[in-house]
Every structure is written in C-alpha cells, then in structure tokens.
Amino acid sequence: MAGVFCLLYLWFAIFPGQAAPETFQYFSAKQVSAGRDYQRLPRIISILGFVLQIGVLIWFVFGKGKDGIGSGARNHMVYAVLLWLVLRLTSLPVQYFRGYYWQKKWGFLTQSLFAWWKDYFLEAGIELVLFTAGLLILYFVIGHWSKTWWVIIAGLFSLWLLIQTYLWPVIVAPLFNEFTPVHNPAITEMVEELAERAGIEVDEVLVMDAGRRTTKANAYFTGLGRTKRIVLYDTLLQNYPPEQVKAVVAHEMGHWKLGHITKGVGLGILGSFILWWLAGIMLSRTIPFGFRYGPEVMGMVVLFLILSSFISSPLQNGISRYMEREADRFAVILTEDVQSSVDLQVNISRKNLSDLAPAPFIEWFGYSHPSAVKRIEQMRENY
Ligand SMILES: [Zn+2]
Incomplete structure (x- = not known):
C-alpha cells in the first residue's frame, strides 16, 4: 500500500496536470508555474528519500544488516541507538536538500550553514534521548507483558501526547x-x-x-x-x-x-490505541508464541510505525x-x-x-x- 502511494505521489508530483480554471481568477499563470517549480523537486526527493529509508530499515531489521550490525548489537540500548542512527542518516540527504539547499537557492533561508547544522544537531540530540528512552520502555513492556503490552504502551503513548502538547511550547520551542x-x-x-x-x-x-x-x-x-x-x-x-x-x-x-488542540489530542489518543492494537497483532503473527525475542523487535515496531503513519497520512491530513x-x-x-x-x-x-x-x-x-x-x-x- 505504501508502495502504491509512493508511485502515485511521484507520478502526480511530476505530472500535476492542468490547473483548474478558477485558479486564474486569483493568480497569474506565471505565479502558478513558479509555485509548481518550487514544489516539484522537494516532493520527488522526499518520496525517494522515504523509499531509501524504508529499504535500509528492512535491511537492518530483517536482512543482512540483522546478521551484521544488527546482531552485533545484542545489547538493546546499542540496538536502539543504531536504529536511531539508521533513521537519521537515511533522512539526512532529504533534510539537507529541503531544509538548507533548496531554501537557500530560492532565497527563503536567512541562516548560515553553520547555524543550520547547529539547529540540526540540537534537534537530533533531543530526538536521540526521547527515541532511545521510548524504545527501551517499549522493549521492557513487551518483555514483561507479552500479550497485553500494546494496551500499556498505548496508555503511555497517550499520556506522552498530553504532556508533550502541554510542555512543547514552554520547553522545546524556546530552545530554537x-x-x-x-x-x-x-x-x-x-x-x-x-x-x-x-x-x-x-x-x-x-x-x-x-x-x-x-x-x-x-x-x-x-x-x-x-x-x-x-x-x-x-x-x-x-x-x-x-x-x-x-x-x-x-x-x-x-x-x-473551536478546541482544535484538545480535539486533536483526543483523536491522537484514539488513533494511538488503534495503532498499537494493530502493532500487537503484527508482532504476535511475526514472532512465534513463547519465542524469546531479541532487540530486533524494536526495529519491527519502528518499521511498522513509520509505514502506518505514512499510509494514514490521508486520514490525518x-x-x-x-x-x-x-x-x-x-x-x-x-x-x-x-x-x-x-x-x-x-x-x-x-x-x-x-x-x-x-x-x-x-x-x-x-x-x-x-x-x-x-x-x-x-x-x-x-x-
Ligand atoms: Zn490553521
């Protein structure tokens, strides 16, 4: 399903078709084509970057990467950090292109390259801490409650959603x-x-x-x-x-x-229970019952989360x-x-x-x- 979405997205990014006639009531043909020129390449690169990321992730979780780097990391903490690194490195080209190169080229960016990297590392650092902590909690909960783990994680995730919405504007935003x-x-x-x-x-x-x-x-x-x-x-x-x-x-x-933030959090909590319930089914079908699994279970869950959030973007949007x-x-x-x-x-x-x-x-x-x-x-x- 993600593959079909990627192909359709690529197709329509490259061939957007004719603009609807009412567009020209408000905008000139030149403005329409300027907007399209600015948006086309970042869209193509984003989809290619996503495909690359999923490919490398599959390699890391199931393929040769599992036998090489993956199994070298029997320690779950090392595994979590390596997983984070895989995600970061595979998204870096897209982030650099969209966030720095393209913005600079079109004259939107007012930042120096140094300042851009400073932002990048600050954000990456925060993400590393939260990502690793989250995965270790996940690993612990799966290991202790092999059947009901998804309910506990969905509950914790909902709590995190509330805390994050409350604290983000006063703690994280002021860092940037x-x-x-x-x-x-x-x-x-x-x-x-x-x-x-x-x-x-x-x-x-x-x-x-x-x-x-x-x-x-x-x-x-x-x-x-x-x-x-x-x-x-x-x-x-x-x-x-x-x-x-x-x-x-x-x-x-x-x-x-209209209470949109509260409604958004409410829907997020509902979505989180559905998502983790599906993740529970996914794991129980992938890993035989009673089998003692290693850290790669974290990789499977992350892969599942990335794919489901991609597939559900039409609903979220x-x-x-x-x-x-x-x-x-x-x-x-x-x-x-x-x-x-x-x-x-x-x-x-x-x-x-x-x-x-x-x-x-x-x-x-x-x-x-x-x-x-x-x-x-x-x-x-x-x-
Ligand atoms: Zn708005």
Whole structure:
C-alpha cells in the first residue's frame, strides 16, 4: 500500500496536470508555474528519500544488516541507538536538500550553514534521548507483558501526547526561537477587540523571531491549558498589512475557540490505541508464541510505525483540513471582512511560493491545509 502511494505521489508530483480554471481568477499563470517549480523537486526527493529509508530499515531489521550490525548489537540500548542512527542518516540527504539547499537557492533561508547544522544537531540530540528512552520502555513492556503490552504502551503513548502538547511550547520551542509578547499597541488592541467579540480569554499572543531562519510568514496556535498561545512570525508582522494580520489572528482564534488542540489530542489518543492494537497483532503473527525475542523487535515496531503513519497520512491530513476550514469560516464571520482573508491567502501563497494548483491526489495525501484557491472559494461561499 505504501508502495502504491509512493508511485502515485511521484507520478502526480511530476505530472500535476492542468490547473483548474478558477485558479486564474486569483493568480497569474506565471505565479502558478513558479509555485509548481518550487514544489516539484522537494516532493520527488522526499518520496525517494522515504523509499531509501524504508529499504535500509528492512535491511537492518530483517536482512543482512540483522546478521551484521544488527546482531552485533545484542545489547538493546546499542540496538536502539543504531536504529536511531539508521533513521537519521537515511533522512539526512532529504533534510539537507529541503531544509538548507533548496531554501537557500530560492532565497527563503536567512541562516548560515553553520547555524543550520547547529539547529540540526540540537534537534537530533533531543530526538536521540526521547527515541532511545521510548524504545527501551517499549522493549521492557513487551518483555514483561507479552500479550497485553500494546494496551500499556498505548496508555503511555497517550499520556506522552498530553504532556508533550502541554510542555512543547514552554520547553522545546524556546530552545530554537525567542518568543516575546506583542508590543505594538495597535496589534494588542486589535487582539483584545477580536478576543472579546469571539468570547475567549486570549492571554498569550507571542511574536517568534522566525526571521532568523526564513523570510516566509506563518502563524500557529498551540499548547494545552495554561500553555495555550497564539504565535505570530515576526515576518508576518513586518511584511503584511494590519488587516491581513488581523485575518491571521482571527483564524488562530478559531482554532482556540473551536478546541482544535484538545480535539486533536483526543483523536491522537484514539488513533494511538488503534495503532498499537494493530502493532500487537503484527508482532504476535511475526514472532512465534513463547519465542524469546531479541532487540530486533524494536526495529519491527519502528518499521511498522513509520509505514502506518505514512499510509494514514490521508486520514490525518483530512482531519486537519477539516479543522482549517472550520477556522477559516470562524475568522471570516468574526472579522466580517472576507476580502482581507482572501487577500491574505493570495498574498501569503504568492510570497511563500505555494503550489496554487496541486494535483488532487497530492492534496488529498499530503496537505494539512486546503490549497489556496479552495480556501478562498470556501471563505467567499460562507459569507
Ligand atoms: Zn490553521
């Protein structure tokens, strides 16, 4: 199934087909082809990178790698670190290409190569600690509760999802960026007025120094309970007119008011129980009952997780696109200003070089937000 998805994705990345006629109501043919030129190669490279990663992982878990490096690591801790290294090294070419080379080539990156590697190693270090700890817990639980292990792991995983959503904005995000409360009185006033109309208590609107890495603009809503916050990129405040910034803030308030983070975590917990239940079936069918298994069981589970998360991306993205549409609708009704929301979409997708006419399969499979034209048409329909 993953193979079929890869082939379809490659096909539609290379041959996206004609752009729908309504695209040209908002964008010129030149803009459409610029977006496509910018997106095509990273898509192809990502899929090839994914295939490479799965191939090497299969080699490491089941093939010659198991007899060579894999079985040399009878120690489960060493095995977990080696597994992490396999994943890291096989994804490095794609990460370097997408994150550094391509961004630099198109003039979006404002970072030096040194600063890029610094980010890379910081992130890799955090991942190494969490990944190894997670795998060792998994190995321990499988070893002690060979039948019910998946329930315990799903429970722990759900707990981790909650903790991570709560703590990520206050612990991890500040390691990479500086977050400061909005100082501009015009924006503070706008935020207060919108929050009052929306009937929500917005206590944290922060500006992130995104400009140290990119010229692209964005915003997001994150956190749980007391760590809930709206984050605006400094590039948004600098390069977009106030009424478009207002449209962004209203959209993020939509996520807030409609409880999207809580719903996302809830769905994540549900998904985690389904996923680990399937992992339980997978293991019990792969490894004969009563057989005493070695560390390679961790490799099997990781391979299973990567493949299932790839296969389920249409579902995950479908849910995300649904929530984005809800937040768009909310923003338009709250601001009573469809035009600014439309202008924002046009402006931001031009500047960020979005694909303005993605092939339907690519959007269905990989888009967390609807494509620009769909968003615009929906906003105009809704008001
Ligand atoms: Zn959104």
